[in-house]
Amino acid sequence: MEEQARIMQALSGVTLAGHSVQGGMGLPPPHGHEGTDGDGRKQDIGDILHQIMTITDQSLDEAQAKKHGLNCHRMKPALFSVLCEIKEKTGLSIRGAQEQDPPDPQLMRLDNMLLAEGVSGPEKGGGSAAATAAAAAAGGGADNSIEHSDYRAKLTQIRQIYHTELEKYEQACNEFTTHVMNLLREQSRTRPISPKEIERMVGIIHRKFSSIQMQLKQSTCEAVMILRSRFLDARRKRRNFSKQATEILNEYFYSHLSNPYPSEEAKEELAKKCSITVSQVSDSTKHIVSNWFGNKRIRYKKNIGKFQEEANLYAAKTAVTATHAVAAAIHNSQANSPTTPNSGSSASFSLPNSGDMFMSMQSLNGASYQGAQVGTNVQSQGDTIHHAISQTVGYNDGLRHPMYSPHSLNGNGGWHGAPTPSSVTSPNEGPGSVHSDTSN
């Protein structure tokens, strides 16, 4: 190898010599920068190579000695500090551009979620946001408390793993940082390293570690999500409503068949009446009622034939109750002015209001009442009472000829998009079919 260097050196020497010698030839004197530059570089490389090749223990010792000498030079500290300053100044300009620390939105999201999920929140107290929310949603339901505790146990497990891992990362980060700092401090004796540079280095390390931590957070989030979805699925274990509750709901449904869309108030009222708890999922009892009505509407519309019996039953039922109520009312205040009991009040639902009730009656009577025009006055109600009573008495054979035909749905009935249930409806479709949809 030594030979190589020597050869190179020799070569460069030759070329140079050659130039000078051959100057007189037709070629222009190669005094162009390129030429000499290239040659110079070659020479430098040659020198470096040579130096490297000739490194020995002895030379190393020599270098050490030289270094020591330099370190001990009286001007060294001053020079060193100047170098540090220069470096810092140049470094600042570079750093300034890229030193922003924008809070990573994704990391923020993860953090927020972990906090919300109670993973990274307060250690114990069991009151992690999600857990309390779930507990609140569970209401008094003792049936799913087991699952709930199961969920909580798994969540704490996740939390423990998360915390231990996080701690491990933190520790490793600190260790590494101190190591690097020591190293830099050590080196700062021989080369200019400003404290700011160390700081920057620490920042870089921390960022790297935090990116690793983000992965941990991400996987933790995934785990929580999976657990949560499982728990949610578990909560889907539905409990059928009580007989009474379905009765009440059905009563409302069939007595408002022309427009089975209970208002918010009505929903709440129904929920209260049915003593529906929030033990299910959802946020409110209203939702449960809405669910029920949604399902009911769909399923009713889908197969009206199937529900006709039920419709008859509830129509009769409401008829009876209404009859009683109205009868009592009439009894109480005999000659009353037509105080149109038109929907309105929140309590109206308990006593089926005029329009639907009227329709129910009418349907009950079959064709007998066809001619009757709307008119929600006392007179007509009084009439209907008679019919209803007579009808309810002889309810037995109601199944034979469906009395409760869903006219309200058919024509322009309250609810939109009725799928022409005529095919399913009773064959005894009222010829006149008065469709007295007096709902407001």
Add this chain to the structure above:
DNA sequence: ACAAATGATTCAAT
């Protein structure tokens, strides 16, 4: 075990 009933959820439309 099977099918029907049923409460809840999801998704698109409005």
Add this chain to the structure above:
DNA sequence: ATTGAATCATTTGT
């Protein structure tokens, strides 16, 4: 935000 429709998952009845 509410509703309809489809669908899921469970309960209930047989």
